[in-house]
Amino acid sequence: MPHQDPSSNQRATALPPLEQGEQQQQHERKQHECKQQHQQQQPPWPPEDVQAIRKLLPVLMPEEEEHVQHKIRAAKRAARSELSVSRGEWRRRGYAQDPSALSTEGLVDEVPRIHISDITPEEFAERFERPRLPVVITGLMDGWGAARGWTIEELLRRFRDHKFKVGSDDDGYAVRLRFEHFLRYCSDPDHSQDDSPLYIFDGTFGDKSRQSAPMASDYRVPDLFAEDLFRLAGERRRPPYRWVVIGPARSGSGLHIDPLATNAWNALLSGRKRWALFPPGTPKQLVLPKEPGLGREAVCWFQRVFPRCLAPGWPTARPVTCIQAPGETMFVPHGWFHAVLNLDLTVAVTHNYCGSANFEAVWRHTRRGRPKLSVKWLAALRAERPDLATKADVIDGSGDVGCATSDSSSSSSSSSSSSSSDDSSSSSESEGEGEAGARQRHGGSSGKRRAEEGGQPDAKRPCEGEGGGAGGAGGGA
């Protein structure tokens, strides 16, 4: 399928030629009718994936159940201190009762698919990386241990007691939950009504010290993305770059741009993800409006902001939509705003990387936002990639490391994130340097270091609960 111009959205152009005001009214009326229709149907609960989890978990004695509930409530409070658990604020929007929240009706998937056997790394760079076009690659996980082995059952068997990161607290410390407790959370009739549920988004899963470290050997970085130039800075110093991502329906990642102008790939092992992507240069204030009461979690963004982007008169590029299926890998080029909503319980792994194609943009962002890292990285590049070190010298010599561009200040929110921490791009905290923008927000005013993260904030995990504002450069991008 040819790659379509993101600004030519079929859904919008298919409208009859009415006056703009009339079109707007008609659009709103349709949306209202559609919502009413949806609200009359009760979503089936539990869905099949939740039923399957329940079968894996033994019934607990009352005191054990109380312990688990205590842990879950504590994680929720820590991850979203702005929401009261006891007053039911986690479900105040009623999205669990609103089938439109997970509906894909009328969505047109516009992202091209390409099979891995039909493209070489060179062609990929030429066709997608350099022109910065999103694409879904199929067949890329064939042969991965994770493709068969990352079932919930198997993950539970291997990592039952491992505490995965499900958010950040107001001081920027990781909030962690045992995997078994997380699954009990996902399958609990009460917690599963949360508008925007807790979401495992763990950038430390592969660290040698973690029980989950073997997961990093269950897959192989595909050749298309193997260049990974930050590797030259060293494992300890490089910005966080890989995350295991597991979440129930309605969890997700609010609209954001990935940090440091890195490209990303997101390999989905199970479940479906709904994506909305906006091309570089899309004005942030349009796609992330600062409106009181507008949550920035993915589900809220898709319910409230996404429909406006399809309405007549939308003044900038329309979102590119994708419904990612299991076995598909999404490529997100740098500078694209994107929001992601889990339509089912999903298991995925995602990496961010710098290759030759985005090196110059990454260099500018790193130079500006991570000056100490940039010095060490440049030294390694001189030894291993003198061609790129020369490019960096030219950029530095021209004095053009840039200032935050409109697409460089992004922030985002995961379903499980707190309102005050961004977790934006990495940092070797011991260097005591702050990424331009959001990164210094972790640690809050206390300036505490994240001992638990080994001093590495978890780059892609964004955060904001309410308020739509708190910018935060997500480390730039």
Ligand SMILES: O=C(O)CCC(=O)C(=O)O
């Ligand atoms: O929630 C997800 O899977 C999407 C994560 C994301 O935004 C990304 O990979 O940049």
